[in-house]
Amino acid sequence: MAAGRIPKVFDPNLLTLEYRNTLINRFNVRSDEIGDCKIWRGAHNSSGYPQAKIRDPITGNLRVMSVHRVLYSILSGNDLGRHNYQVSHLCHTKSCLTFRHLIFEPAAINTQRNECKGAGQCGGHGNDNPDCIFPNT
Numbered sequence: 076m077a078a079g080r081i082p083k084v085f086d087p088n089l090l091t092l093e094y095r096n097t098l099i100n101r102f103n104v105r106s107d108e109i110g111d112c113k114i115w116r117g118a119h120n121s122s123g124y125p126q127a128k129i130r131d132p133i134t135g136n137l138r139v140m141s142v143h144r145v146l147y148s149i150l151s152g153n154d155l156g157r158h159n160y161q162v163s164h165l166c167h168t169k170s171c172l173t174f175r176h177l178i179f180e181p182a183a184i185n186t187q188r189n190e191c192k193g194a195g196q197c198g199g200h201g202n203d204n205p206d207c208i209f210p211n212t
């Protein structure tokens with residue numbers, strides 16, 4: 076992969092308010108509420124994460140991106156460019172777009188959450204990190 080060709084940083088503050096609203100609206104229309112989760116009906120990548128074509132705020136080009144990351148970025152105002160940070164699903168549901176089920180945290184904690192999923196209960200992630208959510212239990 077060509078280094079530096081695709082910017083890793085996604086800064087929602089570079090998007091117009093109109094485009095931010097358009098995206099949030101599109102995400103709402105294309106998802107269904109199932110329990111506490113909001114499940115994306117659109118495309119997914121091979122890892123099971125929701126995908127859509129988003130206009131990159133830096134290049135202006137359409138680019139396939141993870142919907143939960145873009146949504147989290149817009150609603151939180153966070154730039155997602157920090158290394159080794161991921162947008163995790165507290166509910167362990169990769170297609171979920173419920174904002175309160177998403178959190179921006181170190182990749183290592185996201186990995187821990189997979190262990191919680193396997194165990195069927197949250198083992199805790201330290202004082203600064205919320206517990207996992209098991210919405211369907």
Ligand SMILES: [Zn+2]
Pocket residue numbers: 111112113166167168171172173176210
């Ligand atoms: Zn969820």
Ligand SMILES: [Zn+2]
Pocket residue numbers: 187188191196197198199200206207
């Ligand atoms: Zn957990």
